[in-house]
Amino acid sequence: xxxxxxxxxxxxxxxxxxxxxxxxxxxxxxxxxxxxxxxxxxxxxxxxxxxxxxxxxxxxxxxxxxxxxxxxxxxxxxxxxxxxxxxxxxxxxxxxxxxxxxxxxxxxxxxxxxxxxxxxxxxxxxxxxxxxxxxxxxxxxxxxxxxxxxxxxxxxxxxxxxxxxxxxxxxxxxxxxxxxxxxxxxxxxxxxxxxxxxxxxxxxxxxxxxxxxxxxxxxxxxxxxxxxxxxxxxxxxxxxxxxxxxxxxxxxxxxxxxxxxxxxxxxxxxxxxxxxxxxxxxxxxxxxxxxxxx
Amino acid sequence: xxxxxxxxxxxxxxxxxxxxxxxxxxxxxxxxxxxxxxxxxxxxxxxxxxxxxxxxxxxxxxxxxxxxxxxxxxxxxxxxxxxxxxxxxxxxxxxxxxxxxxxxxxxxxxxxxxxxxxxxxxxxxxxxxxxxxxxxxxxxxxxxxxxxxxxxxxxxxxxxxxxxxxxxxxxxxxxxxxxxxxxxxxxxxxxxxxxxxxxxxxxxxxxxxxxxxxxxxxxxxxxxxxxxxxxxxxxxxxxxxxxxxxxxxxxxxxxxxxxxxxxxxxxxxxxxxxxxxxxxxxxxxxx
Numbered sequence: 001x002x003x004x005x006x007x008x009x010x011x012x013x014x015x016x017x018x019x020x021x022x023x024x025x026x027x028x029x030x031x032x033x034x035x036x037x038x039x040x041x042x043x044x045x046x047x048x049x050x051x052x053x054x055x056x057x058x059x060x061x062x063x064x065x066x067x068x069x070x071x072x073x074x075x076x077x078x079x080x081x082x083x084x085x086x087x088x089x090x091x092x093x094x095x096x097x098x099x100x101x102x103x104x105x106x107x108x109x110x111x112x113x114x115x116x117x118x119x120x121x122x123x124x125x126x127x128x129x130x131x132x133x134x135x136x137x138x139x140x141x142x143x144x145x146x147x148x149x150x151x152x153x154x155x156x157x158x159x160x161x162x163x164x165x166x167x168x169x170x171x172x173x174x175x176x177x178x179x180x181x182x183x184x185x186x187x188x189x190x191x192x193x194x195x196x197x198x199x200x201x202x203x204x205x206x207x208x209x210x211x212x213x214x215x216x217x218x219x220x221x222x223x224x225x226x227x228x229x230x231x232x233x234x235x236x237x238x239x240x241x242x243x244x245x246x247x248x249x250x251x252x253x254x255x256x257x258x259x260x261x262x263x264x265x266x267x268x269x270x271x272x273x274x275x276x277x278x279x280x281x282x283x284x285x286x287x288x289x290x291x292x293x294x
Numbered sequence: 295x296x297x298x299x300x301x302x303x304x305x306x307x308x309x310x311x312x313x314x315x316x317x318x319x320x321x322x323x324x325x326x327x328x329x330x331x332x333x334x335x336x337x338x339x340x341x342x343x344x345x346x347x348x349x350x351x352x353x354x355x356x357x358x359x360x361x362x363x364x365x366x367x368x369x370x371x372x373x374x375x376x377x378x379x380x381x382x383x384x385x386x387x388x389x390x391x392x393x394x395x396x397x398x399x400x401x402x403x404x405x406x407x408x409x410x411x412x413x414x415x416x417x418x419x420x421x422x423x424x425x426x427x428x429x430x431x432x433x434x435x436x437x438x439x440x441x442x443x444x445x446x447x448x449x450x451x452x453x454x455x456x457x458x459x460x461x462x463x464x465x466x467x468x469x470x471x472x473x474x475x476x477x478x479x480x481x482x483x484x485x486x487x488x489x490x491x492x493x494x495x496x497x498x499x500x501x502x503x504x505x506x507x508x509x510x511x512x513x514x515x516x517x518x519x520x521x522x523x524x525x526x527x528x529x530x531x532x533x534x535x536x537x538x539x540x541x542x543x544x545x546x547x548x549x550x551x552x553x554x555x556x557x558x559x560x561x562x563x564x565x566x567x568x569x570x571x572x573x574x575x576x577x578x579x580x581x
Binding site for chain 1 (some may be wrong): 409410472473474476477478479480481482483484492495496498499
């Protein structure tokens with residue numbers, strides 16, 4: 001296959017330091033350049049953990065045990081930490097979940113957008129500021145000069161999320177990790193932000209790993225997705241195939257559990273107990289299989 | 295057509311506030327008085343006049359216009375002693391306050407941001423340190439290294455660095471958990487760079503408030519040590535020393551006790567109010 005995926009994760013296993021509790025169980029994931037891959041699962045399934053492992057910002061209580069994270073063919077895990085940091089800084093960016101804590105409250109917006117351009121790409125301030133102005137225009141924020149001079153508390157949540165999107169695209173990264181970028185926002189704003197992310201992604205041709213628990217969002221934004229349970233990928237599929245016929249029983253139950261706008265009065269369907277037991281048994285069998293192989 | 299402001303969040307101006315003016319004003323007066331003490335004071339603060347002892351201050355029966363705030367039992371000018379005492383109080387406040395602040399905050403910042411073993415070491419050190427009774431600690435220290443301005447400053451730093459370390463550590467820990475720190479790290483900042491460029495500006499308002507508070511505390515500690523005769527030589531004018539002397543003759547000459555007491559009170563109050571006022575004014579997070 002000549003079309004090498006831009007992000008290629010192979011057998012990524014992470015665990016809690018000390019107790020050794022597994023958090024990611026041999027995760028395999030591939031995101032081609034310019035494509036959006038959704039990562040869904042319940043709370044605690046390890047969705048964000050995968051993003052953090054790529055970016056190198058795992059909590060200190062977590063360690064990557066085995067596996068490779070390849071960006072454009074280079075395995076990040078094999079790089080010394082300083083080199084890994086600059087490489088990740090140049091190739092990736094993060095759109096975080098909560099716009100209220102993702103901007104430094106005591107610094108003006110301008111330098112927070114241009115930091116990476118100046119620090120990593122070695123642009124001069126003036127050129128970086130021009131670029132920031134152009135980006136704010138792209139994310140449809142009026143009066144960019146005023147915004148560049150503002151402090152975060154002077155702006156609304158929606159404005160701040162637009163700024164974070166602008167900052168993420170600033171250095172033209174090849175991969176963006178969007179960690180539930182709309183969860184903390186008001187429902188009406190969510191839709192606009194989602195459309196904006198999609199537009200920006202298409203215009204810049206950036207690959208994206210889109211972490212969410214909302215299958216509706218996945219169907220609108222992503223080309224492919226992986227369903228995660230207890231740190232193990234139970235199914236990876238193209239979006240069309242997945243929504244037509246999910247292969248795994250857990251995926252089917254998850255899809256059935258999503259509320260539908262077409263049927264607002266319909267009661268919410270929890271994932272049936274037997275499906276939960278089956279997927280848990282699958283994970284347990286995987287753990288035993290690993291133990292037997294060692 | 296008048297321009298319509300659709301979003302006024304950026305336009306909110308915070309007023310300087312009365313307490314900032316009052317406390318700043320008093321400290322400015324005090325600073326000027328301390329700097330120009332030799333010019334302002336009509337008499338030598340040390341010269342005694344046993345025949346001219348206990349002259350009451352202005353507007354009281356028997357007052358001498360040459361001694362506007364009266365004289366003490368040894369005939370020394372109270373105003374001159376107040377001015378020179380203010381000098382020592384301010385030097386102690388500035389030097390001890392800043393040194394305490396720098397040492398405590400640095401350790402607190404490192405412990406709170408890096409966590410792990412640096413935090414273990416620093417936190418245990420704080421715990422052990424705080425188990426010592428502070429005044430006893432100071433007295434012991436001065437007994438060992440001998441009295442003098444340097445010993446007082448040293449004693450204050452040694453006792454009080456934990457105040458900064460504890461508060462800054464907690465604050466740095468809270469800030470370290472914020473998403474913007476993760477973003478900075480993803481953007482390629484080093485750990486130390488993140489600590490200085492991202493965390494430090496956000497703990498600075500707290501540090502400044504604590505610093506002014508600490509300056510007030512330093513003045514008090516200096517006064518306490520003078521009061522128990524552990525400050526600089528008993529001859530040198532300090533507010534604590536004056537209070538100590540005035541106490542013995544409070545029924546015959548109340549002014550020797552009251553004037554330094556008022557100065558001490560206003561100065562300590564001003565320092566703490568200045569800190570609060572500055573925090574209100576400059577912390578972008580407070581609204």
